[in-house]
Amino acid sequence: MTLEEYLYYIILPIVSFSILLVFIRFIKGPTISDRIIAVDLLVTIGIGIIAVYSVQTNQSTFLDIALILALIAFLGTVAYSSYIQKRKKK
């Protein structure tokens, strides 16, 4: 089994499956916080997928996207949390 195959048949399925699990949590909620946490986790796993995919396709360029994801996704969380609190205050 080559590395590519290993990634394709073992690693990516596991990660993809995790995505599904997280997405189920997103669907189930029940609170908005749970959903936001789920989305946050999805993005983080997305970084992982990109890492694996860059290896699989031999394109290190994709890692730059992962870099941006890592930097920016955080801001979404900041915004959401600020929003939930703001709503509560009223």
Added chain:
Amino acid sequence: MISIIIVVLATLGALFVLLAGIGILRMPDTYLRMAVTTKAATLGVGLLLGAAAVYFNDLSTTTRVLAIIVFILLTAPVGAHLMGRASYIVGNKLWEKSVMDDLEGKYSKSSVKDKKPAEPDSEEGSTIPED
């Protein structure tokens, strides 16, 4: 040799990611979900990125991978902190088997004390416009 390292890193990473997935699904309250996922995912993704760094085996890629990992380490806990705090303020209940809550009453009197048990996914807030 290098492939083996990659395989090991990738496998471990994938497993930790999976762990985070199972964790977020199984854990009974928001805080516990967060507690599990923040780190499992961070570690898992870190390992996957490490695998990539090893695979490409050049300096600029490695530094970029390190940068990503640093960024995640920097931002993930801050994010978790913000969400945890926000959830608590909003009134997300702790799991019923929780043993203590030192934060109780620390936020404004109204918000936590008379917390309506977190309205599952209802619209937060009133219909009165703010301004």
Added chain:
Amino acid sequence: MTEQLLLYPLLLQMFLAIVLMFSWSRISWQKGISIIGSFLNLGVAVWLFSHVWENGTQTIQAGNWAPPFGITFVADSLSATLVLLTSIAGVAVSSFSSASVIPSRLKFGYFPIFHFLLLGLNGAFLTGDIFNLYVWFEIIIITSFVLLTIGGEKAQLEGAMKYFTLNILASVIFLTAIAVLYGLTGSLNMADLAGKVAAVENRTLIQVNALLFLIGFGIKSAVFPLYFWLPASYHTPPSAVSSIFGGLLTKVGVYALLRVFTLIFELDTFLQNVLLTIAVLTLFSGAIGALVQNNIRKMFSYLVICHIGYMIAGLGMMTEVAIAGAIFYLIHDILVKTNLFMVTGVIYKLKATNSMKKLGGLYADQPLLSLLFAIPLFSLVGIPPLSGFWPKLSLIGAGFETGNYVLIGAILFASFLTLFVVVRFWAEVFWKNGEKVEKIRNFPYFNKLRNYKKFQIIGPIVFLSIITLYVGFGAENIQALATRISYELMNSEGYIDAVFSNARIMEK
């Protein structure tokens, strides 16, 4: 100097917009820059027009990339004419705005945005690239959207929501059409597309693609049943804004339809029938819509719709005479509608209302102004020999030639209702004794304005009226232009040749 002449209208407007942004808080500077700049632009447009008239279609390859690889700009007679008309309307509205728009609005970027709008219009008329056209459309949308909401009062916002949503819908459909077109041909250059579209074997897809363009541009041109955004919004912004909208915005859609359906797609019978049906229903709906309005700006808004029908009719018949009629009408309509919305602005300034019921007595109060206003009004109706009359000759004539009797009926019907509506407008607003409307305190009544401001407001109306009279009495010249444009459109090889063989790529 003249090699890149066709870009000057664009560059000048962009330059103006940037300079105006830098003079953000200095309103009086902005007024001066805008008016002087508009005159400069008029000069450039006249220059470009005469250059194109004498030397034929001009092209420029932006970035010095050979077509179809870079973005091509093309000024054929149609484009040059529309750029000229835009610059004429630009001069008028720029001056009109500087005296009529309230200072609070001017302080928030009115002028830069206005020049971005003119930039967008010029760009849309000059580009030879379909995606680039999309981008120009977007700047037109966003600028018009901002101008529509500037000041943000209730009616403006409501109108803007509808305007925005439907125009975005149009953009999405346009973009969808571009996607399909690119998927089929791999090209974006319109001259290049002409050949590549013809070579596609799947004609059904080409027809579908043409329909998507038709609907996208149809929304922008405000034809039936796609016009809803227009009556919902045109009466809400300051009249200066309404006038540039009324004169030019829908015309961009018409221009795009003309361009796309003469250059890229062949009009088959089905498409022709679709266009003709649309034209008939547009004439009908617009006319009777105008009939029931009490707000005079709304009334003119519906007339904008109605008269788009003439141009679509011309396109739908697809004969040289018919297209010439559409072009003549286009020229006439830009001048007259711009003017009329300014007229509504002056009326508002005189009486502080736009309600036909409340208005009145204008003829007694302002006889000379009334006579002045009569020029665009009766030109709109097309009382011969005023400008609106001539294109109808071509259109009806072409209708007989092609046997489109229902269309002729619709043209006559719309003409009649236009006449009726305008005449009733005259009777109500100019003749009737107005209700005693209570004077509003602090309202900038026209009579209270300083003389130079009055001039800035009336001057543009006089300016456009004179040009309109020229179009009417000098119809021979305008018809010569319309015929030439029509010829160029119907024989698009000239356009394609100009893009490809005249393309001058300099040493890299």
Added chain:
Amino acid sequence: MRTLILKTASNYMLPLLLVFSVFILLRGHYLPGGGFVGGLIASIAFVLHAFANGLETTKELIRIHPGFLMPTGLGLAFVSGIGPLFTDKPFMTGLWFPELPPPLSVLGNIGTALFFDIGVYFVVLGVTLTIIFSISEST
């Protein structure tokens, strides 16, 4: 939203993100990135700072009005577009300058395209900040 933890973290992230945004901007011609993304990241850096420290602090930090960045960037892009006109080349023709001395040599080939991209960077930064700041101020 001002928690100590976020505030501290954001103070460290600001310069980091800015460096990163310039990095993305400058490499755009060779690798993924460019003026857009660069500008977006830079603006996100300031927005984050504003979230954590309050808008006033961030505005003090930037000092110039973000609105000013828009005409500046637009002007820069415009000038690099019309530059070629003065050498009798069409609008937007790329002009390339001779090799530069260090440290600017790291930028590689310098041409109007680079200035254009920098213009884009400023516009995007100015636009985003104007929008976000205006909203924050009005709520």
Added chain:
Amino acid sequence: MKNRFLANLLLTFIWVALTGNFEFANVLFGFLLSYFLLWVITRGSGNVHYFKLVPRVVSFFFFFLYELVKANLQVAYEVITPNLNMTPGIVAVPLDISSDFQITMLANLITLTPGTLSMDVSEDKKVLYVHSMYIKDREEFIKGIKNGFEKRIIEISG
């Protein structure tokens, strides 16, 4: 001044690392760029504390990694086994450390290690509220943190 210089150096390093180009020209460019950016964002206000960070972050990193892995395994066990045998709760942990940086670092470390989550810091910066999955005894838990991460942080940041 010294602070800024160190921060400048750190940013330069990051620049060089990002670009992966260690030529002198690039280092110089990175330095000038960082200098400019720092000038932009530190005019008027703010003491940016980079300079203190560099060595400590590096040395601390490995300790942290160890904690991370160890605790992850613990959580993994919890997640994978059928029953949930947790005793979660929120504990107020009194702090000895006082600087913003230290507190933030501690909080983040606590969050990153499994089972625990920093919820908030009190207004007076004296208390850190921590949510944990396993609380057998409050004092014992507090002691664990104080002897673990907090002690380490004090050590490395003096």
Added chain:
Amino acid sequence: MEILLAIMVGTLYAAGIYMILRRSLVKLIIGIILLGNGANLLIFLLGRIAKGQPPIIPEASKTFLEAYSDPLPQALILTAIVISFGLQSFAIILVKRAHKVVKTDDLDEMNATDEYS
């Protein structure tokens, strides 16, 4: 794969229109965003897709050595995305302002401009 993407594009278009047809202003904006995403993906899809071949010329070479994906649709989409962003941000603010002035989020209550007056 293309077939899935095509279905996805259709879904985005459908969902976008459906959301625009709701009465809430916020839903309207969401609808517009969905439509925009749909259109972008459509350009992407019809420009033909390719896996793992970013249109970036390898470091040591002057041109592509192997297959690359079509860069033009990507550039078009990039432009479209950014433009949509500008429009959407303005629309979002408009919703805010409209709500403040008109005092409703309900589009059905925003029809005064179409009444005969």
Added chain:
Amino acid sequence: MLAAILSGFLFSLFLVVAGKYFRGKLAVLSAIIPLGLFIYFFSFIGRVSNGEVIRQSYEWVPSFGLNLHFTLDGLSLLFSLLITGIGFLVFAYTASYLKGHSYLDRFYGYLGIFMGAMLGLVLSDNLLSMFLFWELTSISSFFLIGFNNTSEASRKSAVLALAITGTGGFLLLAGALLLGSVAGTYSISEMLSLSGAIAQSEYYLWIVLLLFGAAFTKSAQFPFHFWLPGAMKAPTPVSTYLHSATMVKAGIYLLLRFTPVLGNTELWNTTLIIVGGITMFYAAVHTLFRTDLKGVLAYSTISVLGLLVFLIGLGTQYALTAAAVYIIVHALYKATLFLVTGIIDHETGTRDITVLSGLRKVMWPVAIIGFLAAISSAGMPPTVGFVGKDLVYEATLQMEEWSVILTIIAIATNILVLYAGFVVGIKPFTGKLPEDYSKVHMPPMLMWVPPAILAVLGLIVGVFPSIIDGPLIKPVVDAVGGAGSEVHLKLWHGFNLVLLLSAITLAVGITLYFVLKPSAKREEAIAKFEVVSPKNLVTEFGRNFRKLSEVWTGLFQNGFLRNYVSTIILFLILLVGYSLFTTDRGFPLDLTSFSRVTYYEMVIMGVMFLSVLFVVGAKSRLTAVVAMGIVGYAICLLFVIYSAPDLAMTQFSIDTLTVILFVLVLSSLPKYLSITDYKMRIKDGILSSLFGILITLISLEVLAEPVNKEISEFYADNAYVLAHGKNVVNVILVDFRGTDTLIEISVLTVAALGVFSLLKLRLRKDERNIND
């Protein structure tokens, strides 16, 4: 001739500038213009009566075939003389009638335009220029009818008149264009030789019907006649000039002018006889029921117009001669009666025939004038009216078919016209002078001399009809019925059937006058029947049409954005769907060309798909926004997988920013609304699903088509070599297609400016009132 026509226009233009000087004593000077023109045209009588046709031509808009070609033949000469002659008198009369009126200058302005237009109309040899002047007469008459513009009735009448004549104008336009395209020319004189071919053309019916429409509306034929009584709201000089002597005769002129081109067919003659016959009788009967002097005159005018149409329909040389004479007759006596009415109105302040009497005691010259006109209208010898009436009877009697019926109608009409003439010309002056009017005095000279001239002229021509037969009538008959006509007018034909009929007419008419006094009761009585009158039918139609317009307009522009969107989408689905499915072919779907589906792509797509559904179904705004975030991130991942790193970066950054924007804005918004009912959701669901399916099908079909990558390859080959960049997408953005980018950042800038102004600009309270 051009100068003659233009003089009217130039005069009006001159008044715009110098109007205020013409409001006072100078007003009478304006009559010099029509007088001069009258003399000018008068000078042509000799040449024209010798059969000469004078032509002048100027090129104007040759590309439309519209040139100013003027022809002066008998027909146009007769009309020109009427226009300028009556014009002269009316101009002079007006100076006194509207003396001191503050808008006197405007009035002259309109009159000037009208006169010019009317001259242009009758002199044009070019069909299009004729139409042009035709329209100008309508417009100028609109301004004249509405001259008392503060009165609502005046305004309504003006609008109504223009609506009817305007309709006719458009029919004329269509007819002219059709005729022009059939004949291949717009020159009427050239058409003369083509009349056979035109009559054979398949469009002949349409041409005739369109021209009839124009003529009937302009000349107030049943059922379009009703605008004319309404037009009596105009000041009396207008009624005199336009509505009896000239403009209403434009339709008659048109019919006469086209008789040689289109006439002599059964369609032509029968229609004209029927319409003219109905009109003349119907209108004549109506005169019995009017109490307003001008009302009576209006209906009698309509009746005469009907008679003229009727005569043209008869088409014989006699009939045409009768028509030509009657045009003069009518102009002379009807103008007189109108002017007299104007004097009465001016001096007494009323036109109510039931209260007017005995005025001879205070204004005997006027009484004489009225009497002369009345007997002329009655057709009593020795007036010119007698000559005219005799000719009519001769014409009807000469007909081979239906002559009895036609004659009876003619007699009945004449009786009633006589009645009308007496009521207006005699009744006000006879009997006792009411107390109220004892102070009434003579009008100024300027007012009674013009009608006097006309009345005397009527008498002179009646006694010596040969004055006009050679110089005026014969050329008309030649022009219309073909050269070489024999026209000899005589007052006395000897005792014959015609004389008997005349006697009967007079006897019955005079009896009727004495028996049937005008009364308000009768007028009210007939009003009950007015419900079904053409006027009411038209106004009713107008009202219903307006309602329909409101319904139609409201149906589409109903204020609900979602209806607008659904209409547009439905339209798109129907058109595109039709086009996609009607072509007979299999659906070309080539699955083999597609790439392999991997599970991770399926997972991403699945997540994305579910998120979209989640967005759609979300009950909470924030949930929807969060789910939108997932959609965006999923797209970002797709971009990564399909080799678009730049897109992925941008998509991700922009998605995040959008989330921030939403979050900042949402916090000030109220609850997420879910108000639409179940049915609506189903309906919208179906509509949007169809739309989505359509897009999917189109894209799949496009994917099956061959690809052309010429341009992309050029980019790939030259990105580094020529543009010095390796990220081709970026090179496209900043170089190959840099213009796009430049505009795109402009879009962003404008959006930001818009946001800024939207959030920061607060109009002051007083500014908010300014909707401008």
